[in-house]
Amino acid sequence: xxxxxxxxxxxxxxxxxxxxxxxxxxxxxxxxxxxxxxxxxxxxxxxxxxxxxxxxxxxxxxxxxxxxxxxxxxxxxx
Amino acid sequence: xxxxxxxxxxxxxxxxxxxxxxxxxxxxxxxxxxxxxxxxxxxxxxxxxxxxxxxxxxxxxxxxxxxxxxxxxxxxxxxxxxxxxxxxxxxxxxxxxxxxxxxxxxxxxxxxxxxxxxxxxxxxxxxxxxxxxxxxxxxxxxxxxxxxxxxxxxxxxxxxxxxxxxxxxxxxxxxxxxxxxxxxxxxxxxxxxxxxxxxxxxxxxx
Numbered sequence: 001x002x003x004x005x006x007x008x009x010x011x012x013x014x015x016x017x018x019x020x021x022x023x024x025x026x027x028x029x030x031x032x033x034x035x036x037x038x039x040x041x042x043x044x045x046x047x048x049x050x051x052x053x054x055x056x057x058x059x060x061x062x063x064x065x066x067x068x069x070x071x072x073x074x075x076x077x078x
Numbered sequence: 079x080x081x082x083x084x085x086x087x088x089x090x091x092x093x094x095x096x097x098x099x100x101x102x103x104x105x106x107x108x109x110x111x112x113x114x115x116x117x118x119x120x121x122x123x124x125x126x127x128x129x130x131x132x133x134x135x136x137x138x139x140x141x142x143x144x145x146x147x148x149x150x151x152x153x154x155x156x157x158x159x160x161x162x163x164x165x166x167x168x169x170x171x172x173x174x175x176x177x178x179x180x181x182x183x184x185x186x187x188x189x190x191x192x193x194x195x196x197x198x199x200x201x202x203x204x205x206x207x208x209x210x211x212x213x214x215x216x217x218x219x220x221x222x223x224x225x226x227x228x229x230x231x232x233x234x235x236x237x238x239x240x241x242x243x244x245x246x247x248x249x250x251x252x253x254x255x256x257x258x259x260x261x262x263x264x265x266x267x268x269x270x271x272x273x274x275x276x277x278x279x280x281x282x283x284x
Contacts, residue, residue, distance in 0.1 A: 015192070015195075019195055033229075034199070035199060035203075036202065039127075047199060076132075077133070
């Protein structure tokens with residue numbers, strides 16, 4: 001059975017914002033990856049940024065520095 | 079915290095007992111269920127995820143597992159236990175020959191950047207399923223995905239570690255100059271691809 005880890009999830013109001021987060025993170029060494037928004041957060045469609053919980057501050061700062069709109073910050077086992 | 083003993087209980091009894099305990103909580107709290115098989119762990123985990131409960135599981139001894147659910151303020155109430163069914167059964171988890179056939183590095187037709195993001199998301203979501211496919215086939219543009227520097231490599235290695243067979247078309251690897259770059263799974267040929275597809279119980283093509 002796969003192992004679940006505590007993660008921070010940044011959700012965005014639009015798919016293009018999530019894709020911009022991926023581009024910014026690749027260029028600036030921000031930890032994490034783009035994943036589909038977990039259904040536990042929303043039954044809707046969308047992509048989100050997922051990183052280890054220990055990197056919460058770094059990813060929130062990166063989103064701010066990139067000028068991206070963030071619609072939610074969540075912590076969950078994933 | 080309420081402790082539930084579901085050792086020796088077959089599906090759906092562990093889920094039913096756990097739901098009854100959650101109802102007894104009558105609000106936020108923790109329910110810890112002891113079970114003796116992984117299928118029960120999967121069913122309880124799936125139920126918790128559907129209801130929005132926090133959940134963690136651990137194997138405490140051979141044939142002994144503890145599933146701990148944390149019910150928060152916002153979590154939805156469990157349904158009546160008599161409506162419960164087995165979400166995962168040994169037959170569904172192990173016996174079906176489900177095959178995922180990936181023929182492109184992009185999912186769908188339209189914007190290529192979006193298609194790449196969607197395919198990465200598809201493979202991640204696939205790795206998170208309780209019921210994994212038996213085989214994943216990669217061919218044509220899809221053959222680039224199980225190769226070095228692919229953003230999906232970690233997910234594919236996780237799937238392979240869980241017993242999923244990952245097969246990539248050798249002709250395609252050769253065509254794209256990637257024969258030496260395959261990083262997970264095995265090389266296959268058209269006869270094997272045809273055999274896997276024709277003998278599959280279900281073919282998923284994103």
